[in-house]
Amino acid sequence: xxxxxxxxxxxxxxxxxxxxxxxxxxxxxxxxxxxxxxxxxxxxxxxxxxxxxxxxxxxxxxxxxxxxxxxxxxxxxxxxxxxxxxxxxxxxxxxxxxxxxxxxxxxxxxxxxxxxxxxxxxxxxxxxxxxxxxxxxxxxxxxxxxxxxxxxxxxxxxxxxxxxxxxxxxxxxxxxxxxxxxxxxxxxxxxxxxxxxxxxxxxxxxxxxxxxxxxxxxxxxxxxxxxxxxxxxxxxxxxxxxxxxxxxxxxxxxxxxxxxxxxxxxxxxxxxxxxxxxxxxxxxxxxxxxxxxxxxxxxxxxxxxxxxxxxxxxxxxxxxxxxxxxxxxxxxxxxxxxxxxxxxxxxxxxxxxxxxxxxxxxxxxxxxxxxxxxxxxxxxxxxxxxxxxxxxxxxxxxxxxxxxxxxxxxxxxxxxxxxxxxxxxxxxxxxxxxxxxxxxxxxxxxxxxxxxxxxxxxxxxxxxxxxxxxxxxxxxxxxxxxxxxxxxxxxxxxxxxxxxxxxxxxxxxxxxxxxxxxxxxxxxxxxxxxxxxxxxxxxxxxxxxxxxxxxxxxxxxxxxxxxxxxxxxxxxxxxxxxxxxxxxxxxxxxxxxxxxxxxxxxxxxxxxxxxxxxxxxxxxxxxxxxxxxxxxxxxxxxxxxxxxxxxxxxxxxxxxxxxxxxxxxxxxxxxxxxxxxxxxxxxxxxxxxxxxxxxxxxxxxxxxxxxxxxxxxxxxxxxxxxxxxxxxxxxxxxxxxxxxxxxxxxxxxxxxxxx
Numbered sequence: 001x002x003x004x005x006x007x008x009x010x011x012x013x014x015x016x017x018x019x020x021x022x023x024x025x026x027x028x029x030x031x032x033x034x035x036x037x038x039x040x041x042x043x044x045x046x047x048x049x050x051x052x053x054x055x056x057x058x059x060x061x062x063x064x065x066x067x068x069x070x071x072x073x074x075x076x077x078x079x080x081x082x083x084x085x086x087x088x089x090x091x092x093x094x095x096x097x098x099x100x101x102x103x104x105x106x107x108x109x110x111x112x113x114x115x116x117x118x119x120x121x122x123x124x125x126x127x128x129x130x131x132x133x134x135x136x137x138x139x140x141x142x143x144x145x146x147x148x149x150x151x152x153x154x155x156x157x158x159x160x161x162x163x164x165x166x167x168x169x170x171x172x173x174x175x176x177x178x179x180x181x182x183x184x185x186x187x188x189x190x191x192x193x194x195x196x197x198x199x200x201x202x203x204x205x206x207x208x209x210x211x212x213x214x215x216x217x218x219x220x221x222x223x224x225x226x227x228x229x230x231x232x233x234x235x236x237x238x239x240x241x242x243x244x245x246x247x248x249x250x251x252x253x254x255x256x257x258x259x260x261x262x263x264x265x266x267x268x269x270x271x272x273x274x275x276x277x278x279x280x281x282x283x284x285x286x287x288x289x290x291x292x293x294x295x296x297x298x299x300x301x302x303x304x305x306x307x308x309x310x311x312x313x314x315x316x317x318x319x320x321x322x323x324x325x326x327x328x329x330x331x332x333x334x335x336x337x338x339x340x341x342x343x344x345x346x347x348x349x350x351x352x353x354x355x356x357x358x359x360x361x362x363x364x365x366x367x368x369x370x371x372x373x374x375x376x377x378x379x380x381x382x383x384x385x386x387x388x389x390x391x392x393x394x395x396x397x398x399x400x401x402x403x404x405x406x407x408x409x410x411x412x413x414x415x416x417x418x419x420x421x422x423x424x425x426x427x428x429x430x431x432x433x434x435x436x437x438x439x440x441x442x443x444x445x446x447x448x449x450x451x452x453x454x455x456x457x458x459x460x461x462x463x464x465x466x467x468x469x470x471x472x473x474x475x476x477x478x479x480x481x482x483x484x485x486x487x488x489x490x491x492x493x494x495x496x497x498x499x500x501x502x503x504x505x506x507x508x509x510x511x512x513x514x515x516x517x518x519x520x521x522x523x524x525x526x527x528x529x530x531x532x533x534x535x536x537x538x539x540x541x542x543x544x545x546x547x548x549x550x551x552x553x554x555x556x557x558x559x560x561x562x563x564x565x566x567x568x569x570x571x572x573x574x575x576x577x578x579x580x581x582x583x584x585x586x587x588x589x590x591x592x593x594x595x596x597x598x599x600x601x602x603x604x605x606x607x608x609x610x611x612x613x614x615x616x617x618x619x620x621x622x623x624x625x626x627x628x629x630x631x632x633x634x635x636x637x638x639x640x641x642x643x644x645x646x647x648x649x650x651x652x653x654x655x656x657x658x659x660x661x662x663x664x665x666x667x668x669x670x671x672x673x674x675x676x677x678x679x680x681x682x683x684x685x686x687x688x689x690x691x692x693x694x695x696x697x698x699x700x701x702x703x704x705x706x707x708x709x710x711x712x713x714x715x716x717x718x719x720x721x722x723x724x725x726x727x728x729x730x731x732x733x734x735x736x737x738x739x740x741x742x743x744x745x746x747x748x749x750x751x752x753x754x755x
């Protein structure tokens with residue numbers, strides 16, 4: 001079909017309009033033939049006949065005895081998916097509606113529309129159905145009133161509202177109302193029907209080269225859609241440009257006909273982060289001179305404000321340490337998984353979680369399931385000759401990422417629901433921030449077990465997520481995460497503000513203690529009983545705002561005590577240091593952030609690090625990514641307040657307690673990019689991108705594949721692993737929809753090449 005300049009909707013003549021309308025059948029036929037149909041599946045041409053002829057003839061009647069049912073809706077949705085942009089899970093959502101509810105809801109909507117001509121109100125009624133957003137709702141209404149209501153098609157919006165430019169679409173009601181207004185104006189000017197405007201727009205956007213006038217909108221940089229339709233499909237590439245071997249059959253995508261792209265970003269081999277170094281020293285260490293310059297730059301012009309804020313901080317910190325010391329384990333909120341949807345209990349838990357930064361969700365998976373996972377993981381480790389244990393003498397951090405137990409846990413609907421619930425306390429001051437906590441993504445971390453060697457718990461207190469990066473302009477400074485603290489207004493710092501974490505680089509040195517994605521919570525799922533204060537138990541400093549402010553401001557202040565052996569006062573004799581040195585107490589490039597009594601005396605770690613209560617198999621412990629915590633190395637601590645020990649039925653005294661590292665991660669651009677690389681690692685049996693290279697599990701006979709993810713978590717579990725696109729119509733807000741579209745574009749670029 002010959003190309004020509006795209007006519008403007010404002011100036012197109014009736015003769016031009018009719019000429020393009022006459023081209024619709026041949027245009028649709030060419031696309032239908034290029035797509036074909038599977039055995040038993042209707043062709044696009046057949047579906048198009050139903051959409052534009054049979055459905056309109058059936059439902060435009062005002063006879064109340066004729067009403068649309070679920071099967072009619074599914075046929076129209078099938079047409080929508082084949083005619084325009086593919087939505088992989090839309091049909092499943094639509095099909096999950098109860099037939100009687102569908103019929104009653106549509107009848108109610110159409111009666112409302114015919115009585116009041118209220119387009120917005122009608123769409124509001126229709127969108128009460130699952131899987132029906134404003135775009136699909138407009139389709140259901142359009143077949144009832146083809147003369148006046150246009151379907152919210154991409155082609156119609158781009159032609160009528162964007163002057164032919166393929167600008168992003170929000171698919172919200174506001175955009176649709178503008179589209180319908182413009183369609184009605186054109187229909188009135190030319191005395192044509194809205195349904196014909198829709199088809200002309202389709203022909204124009206599929207066959208005509210857009211040439212937008214100056215200032216009329218951003219010109220499209222995409223290929224004309226009909227070129228895409230005729231383009232021969234490329235052969236599926238191997239998993240990486242460096243390999244010509246596809247994964248074994250058990251590792252291939254098993255989720256239906258969806259052509260999932262496995263083209264992922266290559267990444268550099270990182271220095272081994274799984275070989276955790278011990279903390280280097282209990283005393284302060286001078287770093288490179290540039291760190292003194294960084295400190296001077298942060299404090300420049302704010303010295304007096306910082307000094308005043310330091311005084312306020314020490315006063316409030318002392319009071320809070322007294323409080324948490326008195327509360328002990330009682331400072332840590334607990335909720336049962338069955339109550340996370342109970343408004344009163346959920347609200348109370350969330351309030352205390354915001355205050356303390358650490359909490360426990362009990363019984364996220366049942367005890368029997370957790371114990372079975374523990375048994376399975378232990379056997380997987382024993383059978384895996386490539387598995388190593390990187391550990392100090394008390395800790396065994398197994399280099400295992402893809403055991404069946406881990407894969408099932410990450411996809412388990414209860415774990416995802418618990419993560420979604422916990423992450424909901426994070427908010428963004430920037431309404432346009434590309435982050436949503438409603439769609440968790442999986443981060444493949446390792447398994448941990450502990451021995452019974454005794455040690456001082458306060459000597460391994462630390463913070464995850466980098467160390468010197470917290471002060472560096474190219475680290476957390478890129479996003480202004482701690483800006484309020486460095487301005488001397490730590491009271492205004494909100495540890496639960498998400499938009500100031502999206503631009504963070506927390507792993508500048510690619511070494512131990514660093515993670516390259518945004519984790520809203522660190523998480524541990526207990527697979528065995530872990531007594532409070534016992535082996536492998538956790539202690540936490542439940543002061544997310546105060547402790548973070550203290551750790552960040554501590555390097556700017558020094559004690560005036562002249563006797564280095566004398567214990568400094570916690571209240572007097574502290575002043576802003578002039579000039580600043582290069583010490584960042586406890587922070588050294590490539591090491592985890594150390595927190596110790598010697599370096600951070602005001603935290604009074606012997607009092608502020610409180611033991612986490614008993615964890616039973618299936619309990620989920622979560623804490624803020626900046627929270628100070630420590631892993632207990634010793635035997636049972638009678639002061640833990642965790643209650644009596646319980647022995648798992650299949651365990652004996654020599655068995656090491658085990659739990660999985662399962663952080664809660666939101667969907668962001670950075671996290672989606674990481675997920676694309678982690679997906680490749682999963683399919684090949686390699687460690688995740690943050691844990692070095694190698695094929696340590698690729699030949700393991702019991703390594704699970706995509707089918708196990710699907711069996712454990714269905715569509716939601718597949719999405720969390722980057723194996724299935726998100727349905728953008730499931731989004732509750734326009735911004736959330738944009739985040740899903742962004743993530744789908746990163747993980748599944750082939751979807752946006754479909755006709």
